[in-house]
Amino acid sequence: EIFPVWLSITAVFDEQNTVSHYVAVFSDLTQRKAAERRIDHLAFYDPLTDLPNRRLLLDRLQHALIASTRTGRGGALLFIDLDNFKSLNDIVGRDQADLVLQQVAQRLAGCVRASDTVSRPGSDEFVVMLEDLSEDGQEAARQAESVGEKLLATLSHVYPLAGYTHHSTVSIGIALFSDRQEVVDELIQRAESAMHHAKRAGRDTLCFFNPTMQAVATARAALEASLHEAVQKEQFLLHFQAQVDSYGRVIGAEALLRWQHPERGLVSPTEFIPLLEENRLILPIGQWVLESACDRLAAWATRPELSGLTLAVNVSARQFHDDAFVDHVLAALARSGARPQRLKLELTESLLVNDVQEIITKMAIIKAKGVDFSLDDFGTGYSSLSYLKRLPLDQLKIDQSFIRNILTDPNDAAISKMVVVLAESLGLAVIAEGVETEAQRDILAGQGCHVYQGYLFSRPLPAEGFEEFALRSFIPNYSDHRPAKDLPPGTVNSRPPA
Template sequence: MKSSATKKDAAPEIVSNDSLVQSRLPARTGTASRDPAAAPGKTLAELLATDANDAPAFDTTVISGETARMFKTLLGNLDGMVYRCRDDENWTMEFVSEGCRRLTGYDASDLLLNNRLSYESLTHPDDRRRIREEITNGLQLLQRFDTEYRIMHASGEVRWVWERGAGVYSEAGDLIAIEGIIQDITERKSSSQALREAERRYYSLFENAIEGIFRTTLDGQYLDANPALARIYGFESAQELIAKLKDIRHQLYVDPSRRDEFMRLIKARGVVANFEAQIYRKNGEVIWISENARAVHNPDGHVICYEGTVEDITERKLYQARIEQQANYDTLTGLANRSLLHDRLQQAILSAANYGTRLAVVFVDLDRFKFINDSLGHHVGDELLRAMAERLKQSVRESDTVARLGGDEFVLLINGQRDPDAVAVVLERMLSDISQPWTIPQGDFNVTCSIGVALYPDDGDTAETLLKHADTAMYRAKEKGRNNFQFFTAELNALITQRLELENKLRRALERQQFELHYQPRIDMQSRKIVAAEALIRWQVSEHEIVPPSRFIPIAEEIGLIAPIGKWVLRTACEQNKAWQDAGIPPFVMSVNVSARQFRQENFVQIVADVLRETALDACYLEIELTESAVMHDAEQFIAMLGELNDLGVQIALDDFGTGYSSLSYLKRLPVDRLKVDRSFVQDIATDADDATIVRTIVALGHNLGLKVVAEGVENEQQLEFLRDNQCDELQGYYFAKPMSASDFAHAVFGSTE
């Protein structure tokens, strides 16, 4: 089988050159006979009897007649090559069946007596030594040999073959020949290798998969688990998981009923897809998983186990929760946001319609929140919003909804009330809860709110209408003095409509040059001469429509127009004062009111400096009036700004003094020139002992601090006498003159025709 021919008549050009290799391999044991007829030992028939597929070769010279023809036909149809070879160094072939060509691509005559080449020369070089050793060992042990190896087909293709054979012995026990069969097993080998490769890949996937893979019994015992499943569940290994997880329902599932649902689904459908549940890891940590599983059936159709995969979806669940939180809840307060409010409002309307109850839509706006937020800082404003949100939640039931629309605006949905009086009781409690002192390092603050209420179905039957009407009622509450609640009415709706129209007109008032300044003189008590004039804005919407400041200034504050309007007032007043001076009128101070929002502009001091430079007005003839409450809410910051104004030479006055809550420790540090006593105290000083005491105190306080004191709202002789007796420095009011236009002021006060 395995060597080159040595016969002299062998064609030298095709004789194998493996003789050197073969000379180093052991020869088959025994004495080889060159006469096939002298082979009375184990016969070909005996070898055939060992395997129906194994048909060893024989020499047809020992068989004749019909029997020979039968065996020749049999061997010709056999799937493989039958051979008989000598036990010499080259295993010279004495017989080769017709299957030789199908197996090797060579004719049987090429191999017979190693005519052109030996069979061993066809064996793959890497397999030759192993095959010779295996065959030799089998012969030495007087056993049949059975082996697999590769051969080189005549086409150059490598093929796998299976060979089975045995020695033929004489009666004396001497080996006289070797007989066997060789079959092509390339296809089986390929299939086997493919199967092994598939098994290897499956095992690799099983072991290295990111997802957990499992197989369990019908009662929940783990049969198999991969390392990924062990990691997901927090075990050191799959073996530990299988050993310790004996009760999936209670040991694994946070909610055992989820396991019941899993089993119900897989029994009903045979599969479970994307089944989500919370489970315990080994250390007690709770995570989310998603399972896919199927029932495995035996050939009889009975379920024998379950198999599937597990994915840790905790991060995805947390992300979804964050997305849902962001989509439906306010990030600052944790309350429902506008989107979720709208959904709940729709549901509440349907519920109220079904049960015949009222639904209260309550619009809540914190009073003066912008002032606190701007003066104390946004971080304090955020803390205030969180605190008020919590108070609102405590004021209603769990079944009610509290939402934040943005800024300091909140909406509450109060369900199940049957009459407005029941809603009013809730709102009274809410006002009380909100107004409780709010304590922070900066001090105690009493925060109030304005509330508007719209009822379903009385005030509307859609979400949009109810929200709009509640908002309208809230603005009415602010107009009523804040810290109260108002129910929506048709009359209120008309008032709000007017307000919106006014707001739209106000936005265009500057560009249409509808504003005008009036001036009211301030008188020195001793000399009775004019020492200053206060510039007061007026809005002439049309020839027949004049809007007083008390009505449009709050709107301008709310919609952010106060800063540009205030800048216009400052410039116009300075220009007018300089024009009067240029006309020869004796110089006096021009007093300009500045709102808290305008004063908080980062560049306010620069704006004042620019206006003075552009109008050429000396700074000592400009006085900035600020309300006491505006300064005291952020005194530290404002002290620096007031100092910068003082450095410019601008005078400073505290307006409405006595109505706020001044801190004397700050007041003595403020670079202020005047205190202006609010008109509410001056009005009744001749008849009200408390007002008289307050005014005396303010005058004394101002003088002790080195400040001048101005009394506003002086309207009669009695007030004048009291103020003179208590040494008030300056006076302002209708007793002397009402606010006048620039031309009327110049004519009435100075006799000028300007």
């Protein structure tokens, strides 16, 4: 075997002072070299957790700043402190407390990428350095926050000790970095300062050093907590926006989710829908919307003047891909007694990114019961004509972003015309959303689109308000298809007060 040695060679002289031979002495240095490697390791790694210590963290952070300047991508430091760790030391002793620190180290390493750094500068403090985040500051903050939330959840799990189970929480401070001009010590101080702010905020939370980002994160956390409470207290309701034909008759509606906050009033869907998607609350809320829509259809079926209305329900990609989605749709229809032919499920183009065959299979099962499908936001970026040909769709919906400037932007006008022609060639109906002026409606009608949705006709209304509006456009035994201008007063373009 090969091993390190220290070789000493000494010349031996005879009586004539001539070298007669040499004496070589070998000393095995295996243990000595191992000790040196151990000393070097201890210089850069924490002996208890075997994580990089402060010295190595500073070195890696310096390299990360240089790399960030070169690539333009951001990074973040997450300063993590165990809450009430001193009390644990006093209760179970240092040996058991050290076991907790070792488990914390293992959990941290399991939560981040191999390219990230998990370090223990000392005591009950840990620092995670994230590299290669987004070039956009806000998105980098979101990525860092996502990791921080994951760490909060992972580190809050029970720690098994000898004869004792320990429950712990942590406080996390986050500081972002993006160029080499930053001073490494100051970055760590910022992250630590944010951590102390998290402590003062009540522990078991995270805070950003940047006040603006911190305000965003705090508002987001408060909104998420309020959403969970809204689900429990049933604060959601449905509004209905009319869909009308070229004669001004209401032929259906789109069900739109609204949040009636006890203090803020109606909260904008753009504010809470994305968060519902991210934290999977969209699944129970989406099921509630579907069941409520079916109940509304069943109620309309008992009133002749409303029985012919269709009701469109938006379905998110996460909701559609849920294994139980098909069963939920069929169960909602069976329980309510609603006519499947009056229900329309609106899918977005983002749904088509993954597993199209699964989508087609699910759609076919639901469509076999009589339910229609509409492709919402058509033309906004994901469409594949090969997919469109295979999907069992009934309707294309021209996105409002093309309607907004249809009078002034030739490209938008051309796209809306293209959607109408494409729908006609595929045997699909077409509807335009976001129609706000008569001029927009007229140009769409000239292109061959004769079903509309938008503020020109009605804002989204509560159920009672929508039903009243629909009744005003209802004409018994109407069959002569007179133009809208020839209808009795109050039957078309009845726009409710803002």
